[in-house]
Amino acid sequence: MKKTVKVVAAVIENEENEILCALRSPEMTIPNMWEFPGGKVEEGEDLQEALEREIQEELSCEIQAQDVIKDHTHEYDSFIIQLIALRAKLIEGNPTAQEHSKLLWLHRENLPSLKWAPADIPAVELLMKNK
Numbered sequence: 001m002k003k004t005v006k007v008v009a010a011v012i013e014n015e016e017n018e019i020l021c022a023l024r025s026p027e028m029t030i031p032n033m034w035e036f037p038g039g040k041v042e043e044g045e046d047l048q049e050a051l052e053r054e055i056q057e058e059l060s061c062e063i064q065a066q067d068v069i070k071d072h073t074h075e076y077d078s079f080i081i082q083l084i085a086l087r088a089k090l091i092e093g094n095p096t097a098q099e100h101s102k103l104l105w106l107h108r109e110n111l112p113s114l115k116w117a118p119a120d121i122p123a124v125e126l127l128m129k130n131k
């Protein structure tokens with residue numbers, strides 16, 4: 001049976017209405033695909049806590065995690081992911097890639113120009129619709 005992982009991802013929008021996109025590195029699982037930064041929820045954590053911790057670890061900045069905007073389950077070849085995208089506000093520091101190959105701020109209409117991890121497509125579509 002495939003394992004199911006619960007993952008939170010941050011949709012961080014800056015003052016220019018751009019959204020932060022992160023490119024997974026060749027060494028990561030699902031390599032060379034774009035995602036909303038975040039990671040696995042650990043036991044005992046709520047969604048917001050998990051996301052704030054992951055962003056501190058991955059991007060060395062502080063966010064405040066807000067509401068869930070999309071909760072979508074996707075089946076990959078080797079595991080199933082429950083990807084929960086939350087709106088998030090940058091409260092301190094500048095996102096700096098620690099593990100990702102690249103970070104990019106993009107306006108919503110340009111999000112589809114990237115090669116997104118398949119689990120992220122519904123969140124990207126939702127962001128495109130809600131301009």
Ligand SMILES: Nc1nc2c([nH]c(=O)n2[C@H]2C[C@H](O)[C@@H](COP(=O)(O)OP(=O)(O)OP(=O)(O)O)O2)c(=O)[nH]1
Pocket residue numbers: 007008009028029030034035036037038039040081083117118119120
């Ligand atoms: N953070 C994040 N992960 C995503 C997204 N879309 C998507 O399919 N994933 C996958 C990639 C990873 O397999 C998993 C998240 O795990 P993670 O970000 O903690 O990555 P990790 O390097 O710790 O994972 P692993 O190699 O230890 O398995 O979810 C997304 O938008 N954000």
